[in-house]
Amino acid sequence: MVTVSPSWNYTLHLPHDPRAPGIARGTLRLILAAHEMPELTPTAELVAAELLANSHCHTKGPYALRLRSAESGRLRVAVWDTDPHVPPGFSNAPAPPPPPDAEHGRGLPLVRACADTWGASALREPGMSAGGKLLWAECGGGAAAW
Numbered sequence: 001m002v003t004v005s006p007s008w009n010y011t012l013h014l015p016h017d018p019r020a021p022g023i024a025r026g027t028l029r030l031i032l033a034a035h036e037m038p039e040l041t042p043t044a045e046l047v048a049a050e051l052l053a054n055s056h057c058h059t060k061g062p063y064a065l066r067l068r069s070a071e072s073g074r075l076r077v078a079v080w081d082t083d084p085h086v087p088p089g090f091s092n093a094p095a096p097p098p099p100p101d102a103e104h105g106r107g108l109p110l111v112r113a114c115a116d117t118w119g120a121s122a123l124r125e126p127g128m129s130a131g132g133k134l135l136w137a138e139c140g141g142g143a144a145a146w
Contacts (some may be wrong), residue, residue, distance in 0.1 A: 058087070078136035
């Protein structure tokens with residue numbers, strides 16, 4: 001018998017600490033196991049790792065991992081941080097590929113390649129939010145190879 005699962009979301013607030021991305025990835029694995037979505041774990045963890053690393057490396061403040069169910073069998077992985085600047089790898093215009101010997105610049109294009117949909121929001125309205133930006137990627141439902 002098929003049942004309909006209610007929608008859910010989790011937000012994990014993280015300090016600017018080098019251990020935080022690993023803790024967030026472990027939390028993601030536990031949440032997906034609890035919601036019986038293990039097939040999404042490998043790629044969702046990769047996407048989360050790239051977004052978390054971007055926030056940790058390029059901002060000074062705290063950041064947060066947000067996971068939420070979308071439609072049946074779909075997952076949205078999002079990371080908020082305090083910097084309102086949307087990186088070139090997540091803007092509407094594609095960023096040029098990094099040089100072959102570059103040590104950075106491959107993570108966000110990888111997220112875009114793995115996601116069914118993706119996006120970014122700069123949160124600049126005073127009083128309406130904590131500011132910063134939210135980068136997200138969505139997967140599941142058999143539409144892409146997540």
